[in-house]
Each structure stands twice: as C-alpha cells, then as structure tokens.
Amino acid sequence: MTLPDLSPRTISAVIQPDPGTSVPPAPATIDVRGLCHWYGTGALRKQVLFDVDLTVRRGEIVYLTGPSGCGKTTILTLVGCLRSIQSGDVSLVGQPLAGASKSTLVAMRRKIGFIFQAHNLHRSLTALQNVRMGLEVHGRGGLRDWRGRAAAMLEAVGLGGHMDYLPGNLSGGQKQRVAIARALVHQPPVILADEPTAALDKTTGRAVVDLLVKLARDRGTTILMVTHDNRILDAADRTVAMEDGRIRHTTGG
Ligand SMILES: Nc1ncnc2c1ncn2[C@@H]1O[C@H](COP(=O)(O)OP(=O)(O)OP(=O)(O)O)[C@@H](O)[C@H]1O
Numbered sequence: 220m221t222l223p224d225l226s227p228r229t230i231s232a233v234i235q236p237d238p239g240t241s242v243p244p245a246p247a248t249i250d251v252r253g254l255c256h257w258y259g260t261g262a263l264r265k266q267v268l269f270d271v272d273l274t275v276r277r278g279e280i281v282y283l284t285g286p287s288g289c290g291k292t293t294i295l296t297l298v299g300c301l302r303s304i305q306s307g308d309v310s311l312v313g314q315p316l317a318g319a320s321k322s323t324l325v326a327m328r329r330k331i332g333f334i335f336q337a338h339n340l341h342r343s344l345t346a347l348q349n350v351r352m353g354l355e356v357h358g359r360g361g362l363r364d365w366r367g368r369a370a371a372m373l374e375a376v377g378l379g380g381h382m383d384y385l386p387g388n389l390s391g392g393q394k395q396r397v398a399i400a401r402a403l404v405h406q407p408p409v410i411l412a413d414e415p416t417a418a419l420d421k422t423t424g425r426a427v428v429d430l431l432v433k434l435a436r437d438r439g440t441t442i443l444m445v446t447h448d449n450r451i452l453d454a455a456d457r458t459v460a461m462e463d464g465r466i467r468h469t470t471g472g
Pocket of ligand 1: 289
C-alpha cells in the first residue's frame with residue numbers, strides 16, 4: 220500500500236484556498252453610520268459632523284486627516300465613548316453605542332487604548348507605574364501580575380532599561396513610547412490615537428509610528444489615528460480625508 224504524502228508542504232498545498240475563492244472581509248471593528256454632531260445650544264448651536272460613514276475592519280490601520288476644525292477629534296471622541304452620540308450610530312466591536320447605558324460605555328472604553336498628542340503621563344510616576352495605569356481600567360483583576368506585564372510591554376517598546384525613569388528624565392519619543400506601552404498593555408482590540416507624532420521631530424515621529432504599527436500588526440489590533448503628519452501617511456492601510464465635517468475621499472485599501 221502506498222502511504223499518502225503528509226509532508227507539511229503537501230498539506231498546506233491541499234488546504235490553500237482556491238485562487239478563485241474570495242476571502243470574506245474581516246468584521247468591522249468600528250462602524251460609523253450616518254453620524255452627525257452639534258456643539259453648543261440655542262443660537263450658538265453649530266453642526267460639526269454631517270452624515271459620516273466610516274468602517275474600519277479588524278486589524279486595519281486607518282488615518283483620519285483634514286484641516287484643523289473639520290471634525291476629526293470629534294469623531295475620535297464619539298468612537299471612544301467619551302461623548303454621547305446625538306444622531307446616527309457607531310458600532311464598536313459589534314456593540315452599538317447610540318443610546319447605550321453609562322455602564323455599557325464604561326465597559327466599551329476598556330476595549331480601547333488611547334494615545335494622545337501630549338502623552339499624558341503622570342509626572343510623579345515612573346515609566347513602569349505609568350504603564351500599570353493602562354491595566355487599571357480592568358479593576359483589581361487587571362492588576363494581577365501587573366509588574367511582569369508592564370515590564371514586558373516596556374521591553375516591547377524598547378524601554379526595558381528605563382522602567383524606573385520619571386517622565387521628566389525621558390525624551391519626547393521615549394515618553395510617547397511609554398504612552399504606547401500604556402495603551403497596549405491591557406491588549407485592547409482598538410487603539411484610538413490623536414496626533415501622536417505632533418510633538419515629535421520627523422525621525423522620532425516616524426520611529427514612534429513604525430513601532431506602534433508593528434505592535435498593532437503583531438497583535439491584530441485595529442487603529443484609527445488622527446494625524447496632520449503627512450510624513451507618516453504610508454504606514455496606514457487607508458487614509459480617510461475629511462473637510463468641513465464630511466468625508467471627502469479615501470485613499471488606499
Ligand atoms: N467642546 C466644544 N464646544 C464647541 N465647539 C467645539 C468643541 N470641540 C470642538 N468644537 C468645534 O467643532 C469643530 C470640530 O472640531 P474638532 O476638534 O473635532 O476638529 P479637528 O479636525 O480635530 O481639529 P484639529 O485638527 O484642530 O484638532 C470645530 O469648529 C471646533 O471649533
């Protein structure tokens with residue numbers, strides 16, 4: 220009897236999808252539908268978002284660009300459960316946010332790692348203690364073995380030798396790398412970043428984004444990043460350009 224060839228190469232050839240078979244798209248991690256937003260009341264009420272639709276699929280890295288005041292940060296804060304949705308809806312990892320209870324919004328915020336322009340590190344805490352704060356979103360349970368997890372995350376951003384440094388003794392790029400470690404340490408499915416390179420010089424900004432993108436790709440993390448920085452646009456899968464509260468066009472993808 221001739222035994223079938225079960226070498227890994229043969230098996231992988233057998234399970235390869237037919238070239239004609241289309242791979243279904245990854246599920247939407249962020250799904251924005253008909254989103255409108257207003258600030259102010261009475262005569263000062265002003266609409267800043269107009270019927271925005273935007274889908275970011277699992278593992279995708281999408282940049283949101285556009286002139287100052289066009290509504291980028293407003294979208295990020297609505298997706299990030301930091302503001303209430305007034306009209307339209309956002310679905311985040313399958314959970315609709317419009318009309319969601321306070322406790323649902325708090326639970327959904329735990330699924331997000333935030334990175335801001337100003338790194339927002341606590342000046343009186345060491346790099347390691349700042350990264351620990353990223354685990355506190357999960358309460359006491361999240362702090363189990365916090366030291367090992369925070370240290371591993373700092374190693375991953377290349378700051379294994381700086382764990383006990385205070386932010387005042389770190390460079391701008393190092394501080395932003397601590398902020399990345401803090402955002403990723405609780406393994407959120409989504410990262411929302413608002414101008415993370417704005418305070419950095421070209422080389423440092425590029426290195427910080429490359430690091431963030433690499434870590435996100437390794438973990439299958441979805442990123443929606445607001446940026447004005449056209450020096451880093453090639454790192455994204457897609458760039459969505461906004462103007463006056465509307466999406467004008469999308470490049471890539
Ligand atoms: N809390 C607020 N109250 C009133 N108006 C606001 C508030 N926040 C933002 N706006 C206005 O809403 C519009 C959109 O602001 P938003 O911050 O979303 O834009 P942006 O594209 O992120 O701008 P930038 O690139 O300058 O950060 C702007 O006209 C802004 O002045």
